[in-house]
Amino acid sequence: MNGFIYDIPVKVYFGRDQLGHLGEELRKYGSRVLMTYGGGSIKRIGLYDKVVAEINKAGLQLFELGGIEPNPRIDSVRKGAQMCKENRIDVLLAVGGGSTIDATKFIAAGACVDFDPWDFIDLKKRAPIEKALPIVDILTLSATGSEMDSGGVISNPETGDKIGRLSSKLLPKVSFLDPTNTYSVSPYQTACGAADMFSHIIEVYFNMEQDLYMLDCFMEGMMKTIIRFAPIAMREPDNYEARANLMWTSSWAINGFIDGGRQLAWSCHPMEHELSAIYDITHGLGLAILTPRWLEYCLDETTVSKYVQFGVNVFGINATLPPMEIAHKAIECMSHFLFDTLGLKSTLTEVGIDESHFEHMARKAVGGGTLHGFKPLQQQDVVNIYKMCE
Amino acid sequence: MNGFIYDIPVKVYFGRDQLGHLGEELRKYGSRVLMTYGGGSIKRIGLYDKVVAEINKAGLQLFELGGIEPNPRIDSVRKGAQMCKENRIDVLLAVGGGSTIDATKFIAAGACVDFDPWDFIDLKKRAPIEKALPIVDILTLSATGSEMDSGGVISNPETGDKIGRLSSKLLPKVSFLDPTNTYSVSPYQTACGAADMFSHIIEVYFNMEQDLYMLDCFMEGMMKTIIRFAPIAMREPDNYEARANLMWTSSWAINGFIDGGRQLAWSCHPMEHELSAIYDITHGLGLAILTPRWLEYCLDETTVSKYVQFGVNVFGINATLPPMEIAHKAIECMSHFLFDTLGLKSTLTEVGIDESHFEHMARKAVGGGTLHGFKPLQQQDVVNIYKMCE
Numbered sequence: 001m002n003g004f005i006y007d008i009p010v011k012v013y014f015g016r017d018q019l020g021h022l023g024e025e026l027r028k029y030g031s032r033v034l035m036t037y038g039g040g041s042i043k044r045i046g047l048y049d050k051v052v053a054e055i056n057k058a059g060l061q062l063f064e065l066g067g068i069e070p071n072p073r074i075d076s077v078r079k080g081a082q083m084c085k086e087n088r089i090d091v092l093l094a095v096g097g098g099s100t101i102d103a104t105k106f107i108a109a110g111a112c113v114d115f116d117p118w119d120f121i122d123l124k125k126r127a128p129i130e131k132a133l134p135i136v137d138i139l140t141l142s143a144t145g146s147e148m149d150s151g152g153v154i155s156n157p158e159t160g161d162k163i164g165r166l167s168s169k170l171l172p173k174v175s176f177l178d179p180t181n182t183y184s185v186s187p188y189q190t191a192c193g194a195a196d197m198f199s200h201i202i203e204v205y206f207n208m209e210q211d212l213y214m215l216d217c218f219m220e221g222m223m224k225t226i227i228r229f230a231p232i233a234m235r236e237p238d239n240y241e242a243r244a245n246l247m248w249t250s251s252w253a254i255n256g257f258i259d260g261g262r263q264l265a266w267s268c269h270p271m272e273h274e275l276s277a278i279y280d281i282t283h284g285l286g287l288a289i290l291t292p293r294w295l296e297y298c299l300d301e302t303t304v305s306k307y308v309q310f311g312v313n314v315f316g317i318n319a320t321l322p323p324m325e326i327a328h329k330a331i332e333c334m335s336h337f338l339f340d341t342l343g344l345k346s347t348l349t350e351v352g353i354d355e356s357h358f359e360h361m362a363r364k365a366v367g368g369g370t371l372h373g374f375k376p377l378q379q380q381d382v383v384n385i386y387k388m389c390e
Numbered sequence: 391m392n393g394f395i396y397d398i399p400v401k402v403y404f405g406r407d408q409l410g411h412l413g414e415e416l417r418k419y420g421s422r423v424l425m426t427y428g429g430g431s432i433k434r435i436g437l438y439d440k441v442v443a444e445i446n447k448a449g450l451q452l453f454e455l456g457g458i459e460p461n462p463r464i465d466s467v468r469k470g471a472q473m474c475k476e477n478r479i480d481v482l483l484a485v486g487g488g489s490t491i492d493a494t495k496f497i498a499a500g501a502c503v504d505f506d507p508w509d510f511i512d513l514k515k516r517a518p519i520e521k522a523l524p525i526v527d528i529l530t531l532s533a534t535g536s537e538m539d540s541g542g543v544i545s546n547p548e549t550g551d552k553i554g555r556l557s558s559k560l561l562p563k564v565s566f567l568d569p570t571n572t573y574s575v576s577p578y579q580t581a582c583g584a585a586d587m588f589s590h591i592i593e594v595y596f597n598m599e600q601d602l603y604m605l606d607c608f609m610e611g612m613m614k615t616i617i618r619f620a621p622i623a624m625r626e627p628d629n630y631e632a633r634a635n636l637m638w639t640s641s642w643a644i645n646g647f648i649d650g651g652r653q654l655a656w657s658c659h660p661m662e663h664e665l666s667a668i669y670d671i672t673h674g675l676g677l678a679i680l681t682p683r684w685l686e687y688c689l690d691e692t693t694v695s696k697y698v699q700f701g702v703n704v705f706g707i708n709a710t711l712p713p714m715e716i717a718h719k720a721i722e723c724m725s726h727f728l729f730d731t732l733g734l735k736s737t738l739t740e741v742g743i744d745e746s747h748f749e750h751m752a753r754k755a756v757g758g759g760t761l762h763g764f765k766p767l768q769q770q771d772v773v774n775i776y777k778m779c780e
Contacts, residue, residue, distance in 0.1 A: 001634060003405020008398075015393020015651060214615040214635050214642075221607025228603065244391060245604050248650075252604075260638075261405060 001210055002261025007168070010148050010255075014177045014248065019050055022093075022136070023058025025174045029134040030090020034063045034083060036104045038070070038096045042140060045184045051095060051138065063087050065107075068096065071276055071283070072103035074156045077117045081110030084133060094137040094172075098144025101137050102152030105170040108132035121154050121163050123367075129167040138176040141185055142246040143193030143284060145200060145254030147175040155277055162277030164269075177251065179243035187234040191342035192284030194230035194246065198223060198338075199287040200253040203266040206295070206306055206374045211260045219258050220313045222249045227314070231341050267373035268294050271382055274361035281351050288338045289348060293388040295331050298375040299324075307331070348389045358386045391600055392651025400538045400645075401564045404638065408566055409440055412483075412526070413448025415564045419524040420480020424453045424473060426494045428460070428486045432530060435574045441485055441528065453477050455497075458486065461666055461673070462493035464546045467507045471500030474523060484527040484562075488534025491527050492542030495560040498522035511544050511553050513757075519557035528566040531575055532636040533583030533674060535590060535644030537565040545667055552667030554659075567641065569633035577624040581732035582674030584620035584636065588613060588728075589677040590643040593656040596685070596696055596764045601650045609648050610703045612639045617704070621731050657763035658684050661772055664751035671741050678728045679738060683778040685721050688765040689714075697721070738779045748776045 094104035110117030232242035272286040311317040311330030362382035484494035500507030622632040662676040701707040701720030752772035
């Protein structure tokens with residue numbers, strides 16, 4: 001069992017009617033605020049006006065950068081970093097989902113350097129992130145967990161890359177998590193978000209390194225929470241209990257807590273990033289398609305015990321059945337949840353992806369070598385998994 | 391469902407061989423360090439020498455206050471605060487269990503004021519805690535969770551009080567949690583620690599306010615972790631996996647995370663504090679004796695659903711049985727765990743407590759009014775519960 005450092009100093013205001021604290025939190029960092037957001041849904045739900053009112057009330061000066069795209073692009077980061085420099089911004093306020101927050105993280109870092117912010121991301125350069133402007137966020141989509149983690153994923157359409165980067169400097173200072181801000185999320189996006197957070201847990205849970213049983217229990221609890229509340233949130237978009245459970249789960253699924261000392265790489269995320277880098281599909285949907293096939297591919301006598309634990313504790317499968325039978329049933333239950341309950345498309349073909357880029361994407365997913373995850377995967381393994389998804 | 395603020399910026403080094411980080415962490419706060427500890431067990435296990443070596447290596451100046459008692463007393467706090475002032479201490483280093491860390495918290499606050507630190511605790515005064523010296527700790531006993539929470543409990547033998555106080559200013563900056571530092575904890579103290587952390591969870595879990603299902607899952611996971619690993623740690627004191635699971639559970643059982651928006655008062659802790667204030671028994675033992683009786687006392691048609699959830703999810707009781715039957719079985723399972731598996735004494739009589747102070751203790755436990763916990767308790771209710779423990 002490995003040691004680890006736990007260090008997640010994000011302050012979270014959770015629940016309705018917490019926005020009254022926004023002004024006081026922003027003011028801790030200065031008076032010039034750059035608000036970032038996406039396609040404008042925050043205007044439709046009335047959140048934009050509430051935020052502006054709080055900022056005015058606190059006597060802060062507001063600058064704005066809207067239009068940050070899903071699978072956020074380096075050009076938005078460049079534009080935001082430039083705005084920060086030109087306007088001597090003190091603090092960033094990201095209002096949106098994971099894409100907006102991810103882009104804002106690299107805007108915050110880009111504002112502090114003279115070089116192109118793509119150099120932070122580019123696998124050949126990986127410029128050190130030594131400082132970043134402070135970030136406050138208001139979350140509007142439960143999915144990526146960016147509100148409580150230190151990472152972000154940025155796409156570069158010119159190079160065809162979609163790459164993540166972690167740095168403790170990118171951790172938000174304060175996150176406002178109001179479940180009512182997710183009431184307008186469509187059933188489809190709710191399903192994709194649920195699949196995304198489910199995958200974050202699966203990537204850590206399926207791991208043959210021995211680690212803390214307590215953390216396995218937490219992960220099983222979060223998976224049960226998603227299974228219980230995602231369908232409710234899809235049917236009843238303004239069910240507070242469902243939205244609240246999904247929201248807090250999204251943060252804890254990926255803030256690093258459940259990792260304990262586990263050091264293995266993730267598997268489905270790198271495979272998916274290549275899909276959405278080329279085809280711009282929704283990240284959670286790509287993960288949903290890949291995850292059950294990846295689990296099927298990795299199942300053997302050396303790994304079956306983890307599937308048994310998963311099947312029994314998460315799906316309530318009878319523990320007295322033969323291990324391989326439990327494992328297959330567990331994968332079936334998971335596929336049923338993703339494709340029937342959440343109603344997500346189940347094949348790459350259905351989302352318009354064919355095999356033409358499989359080799360290329362697989363090579364990039366394994367970084368030209370081996371992906372050291374739950375089971376080590378080489379380029380050909382990833383191609384095989386993509387093919388299972390057709 | 392209530393909102394809440396999550397704010398736990400404690401950095402934790404978890405695992406073996408993390409002490410190399412001690413110097414760098416202390417140095418962030420200054421060069422003059424007051425190390426506090428208890429009866430000297432840290433010398434027997436060799437930890438004292440390791441800590442002194444790290445402090446010397448970092449070029450820090452060391453001052454010492456040993457002899458902090460279990461159920462720590464205000465006199466130790468007074469002495470420590472005085473030492474801090476006289477020696478212009480920059481940072482406190484608590485090396486020990488909850489008692490040492492609790493005392494150190496109030497030493498840290500007392501060092502910053504000119505009045506008697508009992509004024510922070512005294513229910514009639516409750517002097518505001520506006521600042522405190524920074525605290526780093528090295529935990530040697532998994533029980534109270536003081537290493538990651540903002541509270542402490544101090545006894546005053548002159549007044550017969552044992553009172554807790556919370557303040558975010560008292561939160562440790564850094565905690566070193568090395569499970570091997572608990573290898574020398576006796577089976578009896580391991581059992582008392584397990585009962586203490588179990589009780590911290592029960593106090594929050596048994597609550598009829600609707601809150602996040604996800605957090606209920608986490609609490610059930612932690613209770614299962616304690617049930618699984620406490621007996622192993624008692625039998626095999628140097629079982630790393632068992633000690634590690636208990637250690638991380640002790641922190642998360644009481645750092646505030648599982649509370650979510652629950653606002654009800656705790657019940658067994660105030661009842662127990664009166665016992666140990668007068669009789670100086672081990673806190674975890676007092677809690678073990680009280681908890682099953684309190685649960686029996688609070689069981690009725692309005693509360694039974696919580697017992698059913700507890701019995702089914704923590705002890706695996708058949709969910710198809712009648713609710714009241716599940717509830718009684720759940721209390722039995724819990725008593726079996728506390729008194730048979732952990733081997734703790736099960737009655738007040740066995741620990742030398744008779745009814746002579748029941749009325750007095752019950753009046754203090756309810757603060758002269760009503761204890762607004764899982765079920766509201768008046769003085770007579772608490773007397774009844776004490777009597778059930780005879």
